[in-house]
Amino acid sequence: MSHEELLAQLDLRREKAAAMGGPDKLAKRLENDELNAMERLDxxxxxxxxxxxxxxxxxxMYKKDESKTPRDGKIVGFAxxxxxxxxxVFNDFTxxxxxxxTTNSKKMGHVRRVTTEKGMPFVHIGESTGARLPDAMGSRGMGVSLGNDTTQFRRIRETPWA
Structure with a gap:
């Protein structure tokens, strides 16, 4: 595959991620007068x-879920x-x-660690159904549940959390 083809493929992956859960789920939120995660962030x-x-x-966890989980349901970063x-961290309910x-826990853990190390506030706008149980069940999920982040629920706040 050429460099240009790889870049085009990367652009498509970025577009898919930016589409969140898809037009139907975004339209449903709009109908209910609910902001989506990117609107809340903005x-x-x-x-x-x-x-x-x-x-x-x-x-x-499961190959079949890769195409259905853009950003793995969490929009994370710095602003x-x-x-x-x-x-x-903004939860994308769509x-x-x-x-x-596991994947989105690792994303969230990274942001929490960086904010703690740098003394930055951490903001998490949460709206969630809870843990994704199929990912945590059985021998495949055992030991990797929630990204093995032992600090996730400790709530030791060395910097402000909101």
């Missing part, structure tokens, strides 16, 4: 400051609010109800 942060990490992350650097999985 309303909160300073314009043009968002740097996303893990854009191409997808569920890694500014009032000129101050922050780490952010992708598997924003359920927590």
């Amino acid at each position: 309303a909160l942060i300073d314009p043009g400051t968002f740097i996303e990490t893990g854009l191409l992350g997808a569920s890694g 500014k609010i009032g000129g101050r650097d922050i780490g952010v 992708v598997k109800g924003a359920s927590t999985s």
Whole structure:
């Protein structure tokens, strides 16, 4: 595959991730007067400051889920609010109800670790169905559940969390 073809393929993957859970699920949120995750993010942060990490992350537990889990249901990265650097996680309910999985737990853990190391506030806008049980069940899920992040639920706040 040529370099140009690889770049075109990357652009398609980025577009798919940006489409979130797809037009039907986004339309349903609009009908219910609910902001989607990107709309919430845009309303909160300073314009043009968002740097996303893990854009191409997808569920890694089952191959059949890869194409159905853009961003694995979590939009994570770094931005500014009032000129101050922050780490952010926004749950994307249009992708598997924003359920927590191994991949998106690793994405969230990365942002939490960086914000703690850098002394930055951490903002998590959550709306979720809970853990993605099929990913955590059976021998495949055992030991990798929630990304093996032992600090996830400790709530030791060395920096502000919101």
